[in-house]
Each structure stands twice: as structure tokens, then as C-alpha cells.
Amino acid sequence: MNQHATTAHRDDVTARDWLEAGLQNLPARQRDALVLRFYESRTETEAAGILGCSVPAVKRRTSHGLRRLSSHLGPDAVLLLQRVAR
Structure with missing residues (x-):
């Protein structure tokens, strides 16, 4: 692995750790919505089914979680979440 690849990997790991620490500070419902939508790339409909709530509730939880x-x-943080969570 070359130096640039090693540095990029280390930066991604640091960013993931930073985001995960931030996610832990969110209320569980907001955190769950963000994890399903960004880390698991679930649709709003899929997330609603998993969370046992409506699609508008998933939208609210996601919006509030991103804002917080x-x-x-x-x-x-939001841009980083979109990039690193993939």
C-alpha cells in the first residue's frame, strides 16, 4: 500500500470513528433512522417497515438527526456522513 492510500485509509477510519461518536449522542430513533438510511442505504419505505413507523416519521427523524x-x-458532518457511510 502506498503512502497516499495509507493516509486516505487512516483518514476514513478517523472520520468513521468521529461520526459514530456523534451518532451515539443522538436520540435512538434519530440514530436508527440515519444508520438505516445512510449506512445501510435503505429507502424511506424500508426504514419505516424496520422501525415500525410511517414514512413521514422516518423523514422527520432523518431530518432532525441530520440537523442535530x-x-x-x-x-x-452531513457531507462526511454521506461519503463515509458508503
Whole structure:
């Protein structure tokens, strides 16, 4: 592995750890919605079925979770979540 690849991997691991710590500070329902939507790439309908709630509830939980995550970790947190969670 070359130096650039090693550094990029280390940065991704650090970013994942940072995001996971931020996710742990969210209420469980918001955290669950974000994990299903971003880490597991579930649709809103799939997430609603798994969580036992409506699609609008998933949308609210996701929106509130993203807003809270951004307020705790900074404005780049949402973009990083979208990139790193894949």
C-alpha cells in the first residue's frame, strides 16, 4: 500500500470513528433512522417497515438527526456522513 492510500485509509477510519461518536449522542430513533438510511442505504419505505413507523416519521427523524448531528459536529458532518457511510 502506498503512502497516499495509507493516509486516505487512516483518514476514513478517523472520520468513521468521529461520526459514530456523534451518532451515539443522538436520540435512538434519530440514530436508527440515519444508520438505516445512510449506512445501510435503505429507502424511506424500508426504514419505516424496520422501525415500525410511517414514512413521514422516518423523514422527520432523518431530518432532525441530520440537523442535530450538524449542530454537534459542524456543517461538514452531513457531507462526511454521506461519503463515509458508503
